[in-house]
Amino acid sequence: MKYELRANQLIGAGGVGAIVDIGDESFVVCDTTQWGTPSQDISHPRMEQRLRRRLCPPPAATRESRGAVPLKRFPGSLFCNRPACRRIILRWDEKKHGSPDGKPKCPFCGHEGSLVPMRFVAACRNGHLSDVPWNRWVSHKKDTCYSQPQLKLEVKNSGTGGLEALSIHCLGCNESRHMGSITAQDSMKRIGARCPGHHPWIWDQNASCNEELEVLQRGATNLYYPVTASALSLEAELQDETDFEAIKATGEFGLLQTMYAAVASQGNFLPPHIEQMIEHVATEHNVSTDEIRELLLGGADGPTDPKTNEVAWNEAEVLAEEWSFLKSDQAAHCRREDFVCKESDLPRFRGKSPFDRVLLIERLREVRAFLGFRRIEPSALEVSPEAGGSFAGTRAWLPAVEIFGEGIFLSFDEDWVADWERRLAQYPEEMVRIGALENVRSAESFWFLPAIDARRIAIHTLAHLLMRQLVFESGYSSSALRERIYSGPGMAGLLIYTADGDSEGSLGGLVRQGQPKRLADTILLALDKATWCSADPVCSETAGQGLGGFNKAACHACCLVPETSCTTANTLLDRTLLLGTGGLPGLLGDLV
Template sequence: MKRKLRVRQAQTVLPFGVGAVLDVQGESFVAAGIERWPDLKTPVSCERLAARLGSKGFYAAPHTLNDRYDQPDRPGVPYVRFPGWLFCGSCRGMARYLRENEKPGEPPVCASCAAAPRLTPMRFVRICADGHLDDVDWWYWAHSRLAPELRDSCSESDNAWKARRLSFRVADRATGLEALSVRCGATGAGGKPCGAERDLLDVLGPQSGHCSGRNPWQRWDARSSCGQQVHIVQRTAGNVYYPVVYSALDIPQTDEPPRAEQSVAAAVLAHDYWPLLLDALGTRRADTFRGMIKEDTDAPDGLIDQLAAEATGAPTTPSPEPKPGKTGKVDLSRDEWYAFDATRFPEAAKEFTIRRGGLGLDGEKEEPWATLDAHVGKVVLADRLREVRALTGFRRHSPNGTLVPADTSGRLRWLPATEVYGEGIVLTLDEERLTAWENDPRVQVHVRGVRADLEASFRAEQLAEAVGSELSPRFQLLHTVAHLLIRQLSFDSGYTTASLRERVYGRPEYGQHGLLIYTAAGDAEGTLGGLVRQGEAPHFAETLIRMLEAAAWCSADPLCAEHTGQGFGNLNRAACHACTLLPETSCETGNTLLDRALVVGSARVPGYFTDVLTASREYAAATAQE
C-alpha cells in the first residue's frame, strides 16, 4: 500500500510555509517557493491587508487530488525531500538520495539490505543568516581531520557518496554526540581502505566552508554569492525557520468616523498651531508645525492630511505608509479597533458579525461585581469573524536575519495566504480609570525597566509592529490580561489554548484600550458559538473573577512574582509557563512583554485589578464566616 503524506491547507502558511522543514511519517521535506506552485490556486481576498503589504493579491494552496506532497509536478503544493543525505538504521550505510530516485507513493529504502528497510534522514543541516539551507558535506566532515594530501588520496573522493561508502556509526561506549561518527569506507591508495572518521562532538555551531547560496528547491544556477558564516544545526531546531506572517480581520467599511478619531480630530482643529500649519502648507515650516501638533495630540499623519484636505480643498502630500521590507512596521490594528469601538456596528455579514454584550452588572451594588463593572468598559461579541493570514517570507539563524521572500524567483506579485472563520470576544477597559492607572509614577517606573530591555533587544523592531513606537503600560497590561483570559477560557469553555488567539489593541495614540480573544482554527473548532456563549452574561463576569484569582498565585512564586527579568531577552517580569505563557501560535509577541504584577499588583506596583481582587477575597472571607 502506497503511503499518503498529508498537509492541511492552513498549514501551508504556518507552520509549514515556504522554507519550513516538515517531518512526517519518518521522512523529512522542505516547502518550495510559491514560484513552483501549480496553477490550480484558490484566490483569497483581503484588500486592506494587500494594500498594507504592497501585494496584488493572495492565493491559498490548491486542494490536492492525490495526497502526495513529495512530487513538485502534482497539483499539490511542492515539498522537496530534505535533507538529501539518508542512512540505514540496519547497516548504517549513508546514501545521497536524488530527485530522480523518487518513486511516487514509496519511501526511500536501503538497497544494500535484503529486508529493504526505510532510510532515515540525517538530523543535521547547514544554515546561514542570509536564509540559505543546505545539506552538510558529510564526506568532507569525515575527512576534515586528515592532511590535504591524505584527503586527496582517497580514490573515490569525487564520488564517494555515489559509491555509498560513507556510514553513520554509533559507538557502544560513549553517549551524546560523541557516540556518533561518520566514516569513509572507500578504497584508498594502494587498495587500502580509507578509514577516515570523525565524531560529531563539535558538529553544532559555526563551521568553516562556503555557503551554497541557495535553498533545496532552487536550481543550482539560481544560487547567489553568499559570504555568510555557515552554521550546522539540527534540522528541527527553532532557528532553522522564522516565518514572517501578517494577519488581518476582514472589516467592512463604514462611513461613521470612529469615536477615538473624532476626539483626536477635534484636538487637532483646536490646536494653536493648526491655522499656522494651513498657512505654511507646501513649505518647510509645515513640517515643524505638523510635528508639534502630532506631539500634543498623538494624531497620525493620515488624519492630519485628511483634515488639511477638507480645510483647503487641496490635500497635503501624504506621509508614505511603512513598508514591511523597509521598516518592518505594518500596523493593521487601527481599522479593527475602530470597528469594534464604533457607536453603530456595521450590518451583519458572512465575514463580520458583531453585537454588543456586557457583564450583566448594571446597577449591581454587591462586591466584587460592582468593582469589576467599574474597571471594565464594554464587551463586544463577534459571532462571525474572518481572518486572513499571509506569509511574506522567512528568515533563518536569527529573527533579524535576511528576509527571504516567499517568491524566491522574484517574479510574482502575490503572496500565499489562508482564511479562517471563527468567533471571538472583545473586552475593553474603562478608559478614564486606565489612563489614571498608567499615569501612576510607580507604574511608569515599573514599565520603564521593561522598555529599556525591549530597546536593547534585537527584537525591538519586530515587536514595534505590535506595541507602537514606545511600549506603554496599557499594552503590557492588556497583553497579560489576554494571556490570562485565554488560559481561563480553556478551563471554562473547553477550548484548548492552542485553539485561541489574541489581538491586543493597546496603542494610546489610537485611543485603544481593549483586546480580542478569538478562535484560531475555524475548520475544526470555534464555529458553533461556544466561545461567544462564554462571553455572555453572567458567564463572562464569573470567568473574569476566576481569572484574577488564578493570576494572583503561581506555583513558582515567590520567584516568579518577584522576578526582575525572565524569558526571552528578559522581556517578561512576573510571567512564566506555570501562570501566564501560551503556545507560540496564540501570542502576537512570542510570549514576551508579560507581567502579572500589572494585573493583580505587587509590593512594588499597583495592579489595575487590585481593587477587584481585594473585593473578591473579602467577599469570599465573609461568605466563609457565615
C-alpha cells in the same frame, strides 16, 4: 508520492522554506512560483491594498485544482536505520535509489533498511539552506575518498550519550570524526565550507553569498521564522474607500511629485522637507505615508519598499483601524456576512467595572497571509514567498487563508488605565525595567514584537489568563483560541476569538461565556488562579525569563499558551503588573 498538509500550516510554521516531517521522511516546501496558477482569490480590500498583492489560498490536491504544493526531499543526506548498516548516502536520487513504494530504501543492505534524514542541516542569515558537507567533515587520508565517499554513521553506546557519541566514519581510509563540535558557530568555517547561495529546491541557480554557514538541527526553533500578516474583515473596510486618483489630481501632490522625482533620479535619500511634505499630504487626505510614497512611485494599490521589493506591512495601523471600528456605534449592533456582533452589559465587580465596552461577536472573518521567512535570528534577511523568482503570466500573489469564528471583545475604560499608569509612575525602578525591555527589543531587532510599555504587558497578560480559563468554560481546546491586543495612545483592549479553520471555530461556546455574569466569574477565576503559581516564588521573583528575557512573573505553569494562540511568541507577560504585588499597583489589582 502525494502527502497532505493543512492550509493553515502553509501560512505559518510550515510555509515556503520550512522543513516539514511526514512520518520518517523530511521535506522542504518549495517557493510559490512552483505552486501553479491560483484558481481563486481571497477578497480583503484593505490587505490587498497594503500588500499590493493578490491573496490566494494554497492549491488543493483535487481534480478541480490547478496544482499542488511541491515538496523537495531535504536533507538529501540520508542514512540507513539498520544498526548493522548505518551507511550514508550524501545525495538521494529518486531514479537511482528509488523503491516501489516511493520511500527511500538502503541500497547497501539489499533494501532491508529504510533511509532516514540526517539530523543536522546548514543555513545562513540570508535564508539559504543546504546539506551539511559530511564528506568534508571527515579528514580523509586518501584523495579518492572525496570523489568516492564511503561514509557511515557510528553510534557509541558508552559515554554521556551526547553528540560526542555520534561520529562520521570513512570506510575508505578508516578516518572518523565525532559531532561534538558540529553545532559550534564556526564549525563550517573551520573545514572551509561556504554557503552555496541557493535554496534546496533551486540547485541550478547558485548565487554568491558571503554569510557564514551555521549548523542547526532540523527542528530547531531558530531555523525558521515565518513572517505573516493578519487582519479582521470588518465593515469599515468596505466603506470610505480612498480615492487615490483625486489625491493625484491635487496641485499639492503634483508639486510633491516633481520634487520627489528630482531627488529620486539622483539616487539620494529623501531630505527632511520632502518627508515633512509627504506627512502633510497624508494627513490632509487621511491616508498613511506609505500610501503616498506608493503613489509617488506610480502605483495606487498599496505600499512596498522600492529598494528591497519587500512588502511593507504596518500591523499597528491595521489594529488601529480595527479598534476604531470596534469602538464605533456601528459595531454595537452589526450584522453583515463577515461580521455579526452585539453589545453586551458590562461585567461588574462590587458595583464597578474597569471596562467601558463588551462586544459578543457571533461571527467574524480573519484573513492571514504569508509574507516570507527568516533564518537563524529575527533580524536576518527576509526571503519572500517567491524566493527571488517571478510569477509566469500572472500578477504577484501571496498565499493566504480565511478563517471564520466567534469572539469576545473587551475595551478598558481609559480613565481606569490612565489612573493606574499614574500610580505606577511613582515606582521609578519598575519604569526603568520596562524601558530596558524596550531598549533590548530595539537593539536586537525583535521585528515581530510591538513597542513595549506597561499598558501592553498588563493587557496581554490578562488575555493569556482569560484564554487559559476559557478553555475550561467554553469547550474549545487551548490551541483553538487566539488573541488580538489593542494597546497604544487611546487604545486599551483585547479580542479573544476562535482561530481554527474548521467547524470547531463556530460552536457558540465562546460568545456564551461573554454574558455579563459568566464573564465576571471567568475574569475573577482567572485572576484568582494567577495570584499564585505552582512555580512560585521562582516564577514571581525571576528578573527575566522566556525569549529575550521579556517576561517577568510568567511561565508555563501560570501564563503561557500555545504558540499559535499568542501574537508575540509568548513574550511581554508579567502577572505583577496585572495583579500588583509588594505595594506595586496592578491594573486589576483592586478586583482580587
